[in-house]
Amino acid sequence: MDFSQPCLSRWVVAAVAAVLAQASAAADQARFPEKPVETIVPYSIGGGVGAMARAFATEAAKVTGQPWVVTPREGAGGVVGFTYLSRAKPDGYSVVFSPASPMTNAPFINASMPFPNTQIQPVCQVFENVFTIAVGEKSTIRNFSDLVARARSNPGSVSFGHAGPGSVGHLSVAAVERALKVKFNAIAYRGDAPAITDAMGGTLDFSAPAISSIAGKNLRVLAVLSEKRHPGYPDVPSIAELGVPSVTPGLNGLFVPAGTPAPVIEDIERLCEKVTTSASFSDSAKTLMQVPQFLSATAFRARIDTVYKANAALVPELKLEKN
Numbered sequence: 001m002d003f004s005q006p007c008l009s010r011w012v013v014a015a016v017a018a019v020l021a022q023a024s025a026a027a028d029q030a031r032f033p034e035k036p037v038e039t040i041v042p043y044s045i046g047g048g049v050g051a052m053a054r055a056f057a058t059e060a061a062k063v064t065g066q067p068w069v070v071t072p073r074e075g076a077g078g079v080v081g082f083t084y085l086s087r088a089k090p091d092g093y094s095v096v097f098s099p100a101s102p103m104t105n106a107p108f109i110n111a112s113m114p115f116p117n118t119q120i121q122p123v124c125q126v127f128e129n130v131f132t133i134a135v136g137e138k139s140t141i142r143n144f145s146d147l148v149a150r151a152r153s154n155p156g157s158v159s160f161g162h163a164g165p166g167s168v169g170h171l172s173v174a175a176v177e178r179a180l181k182v183k184f185n186a187i188a189y190r191g192d193a194p195a196i197t198d199a200m201g202g203t204l205d206f207s208a209p210a211i212s213s214i215a216g217k218n219l220r221v222l223a224v225l226s227e228k229r230h231p232g233y234p235d236v237p238s239i240a241e242l243g244v245p246s247v248t249p250g251l252n253g254l255f256v257p258a259g260t261p262a263p264v265i266e267d268i269e270r271l272c273e274k275v276t277t278s279a280s281f282s283d284s285a286k287t288l289m290q291v292p293q294f295l296s297a298t299a300f301r302a303r304i305d306t307v308y309k310a311n312a313a314l315v316p317e318l319k320l321e322k323n
Contacts, residue, residue, distance in 0.1 A: 032092060032267045036067040040096045042081020045072040048129070048212040048288060049252065053097040055284035056126060059275045070097075076323075077164070078102035079114065082255070086115035090257040092264035096120075099129060100251040101168060104307040108315040109166035111322040119258045122304055123265055124272035125295035127285060129250030130211050130226045131169045133160075133176075133239075134219040136200045144222045144242050147206065151182040159185040161195030161207040165320050168250045169208035171311060172225040172239075174318055179244045210250070212289045225249060232289045248307050253300055269297050 037060070041053045050072070057068035073081040082102040088094035103117050135141050141150065151158045162170035165188050177183060189195040192209040199207035200218050207219075211230055214221070224230045226249045227240045239247050254272055256265065275281050276294040285292050295303065 032264055033064055033066045035093065036069050037064075037092070038094045039068045039070045040073050040081050040085060040094065040098075041070055042078040042096060042098050042102065043072075043074050045070070045074070048210065048290070049098060051288050052127060052252065052285065052290060055281055055288075056097060056275055058284075059278055059281045060271060063271060063274055076110075077106055077166070079106050079110065082120060083114045085255060085257055086119040088257050090259035090261075092256060092260055092268060094257065095123070095268065096255040097126070098252065098255065099168070100253070100304045100307065101166075104251075104304055104311055105166045105168070105171065107308075108311055109320055109322055117308075121256050121258050121260055121265065121297075122300045123254040123256055123268050123297050124276075125251055125253040125293060125300040125303070126272065126276050127252050127290050127292050128226065129168070129252055129290065130224050130230050131172050131208055131249060132211055132214065132221045132225060132233075132236075133173070133206055133208060133223045134196075134199060134214060134221045135206045136202055137218045137220050138202065139205070139220065141205065141222070144237070147222060148180060148182055150205075151184055155183040156185050158205045159187055161187050161189050161198055161204045163192050163195065163209070164188050164190065166315070169210070169225075171314060172247045172249075173208045174314060175247050175310070176225075176239065176244050178314060178317070179246055215289055231291060246310065248303075248310070251300070251303060251307065253295070265297060 039053060039057050041050050043049045053070050057070050060068045073084050078098055079102050081096055081098065085094060085096045103120060107113055133144065141147050160173060162173065170186065173184065192213040195204065195207040196209050196213060196217055198204045211232055221233055221236045223239050223242055224233060224236055225239050225247045227238060229236065229238050254268060273294050276292045282292055
């Protein structure tokens, strides 16, 4: 073959360049991560999300040989941390470990958002944070049917506490109201803890806390707000069993800035699956009353979009005052 011919020479140069580019890309991918990864938690570092983030980071560090440094950036119901992420360099070294609430809930309760959802890329789901309908142990409300019957007989008289307007617990119970055509008296608190205290003391008829918040508390769980039963409460029916299939638990996972290279996203996605399905992470999650549930980037994004659309239909009916 005569490589002196101009067309052949150009073809060879192009082919060699393509091979070198592929080799370089493969080398870059193989090196990720080659330095510590900032793992942002946009909620209180002492809460359940922070504990799960630390468990994930510990296992991720073992797998990758690089530290995954858990960094709190809390505020505005997770919006502060996601805003930081939206402005971070899209190289995979800044990730958020969080519920999807700043993308699925916050846009409907904030007058303005400092970032559009298009600036955030979901990478994988790690676990579902399941919420409950729970009453104090001394409550005369014995089961979910009893609760619904009381609400129907006297609309607006049955009180419940939630962790704040637009929180997962709040919107989950609102979805129950909508599906069953009942009306509760919703009372907002600053987090699960004070609502649980008032439910135990009888000030509230029930509360809607996360399962991770009620361990050791004097509460009786009437239903778990998810499609299936929770292994921590195997005798408690899911809300879907009780005829309300539209309630979605808190969707927790990893997020990166939009524009992060596809090979890096794929690396993090594979790592996420490895960590989520590992025995050590599962053991850590079990002590926190959580159940790992991996979803790929595509499946996680689709689920987030579904919840966003459901909230877009639900929240305006609640007539919430926007922040």
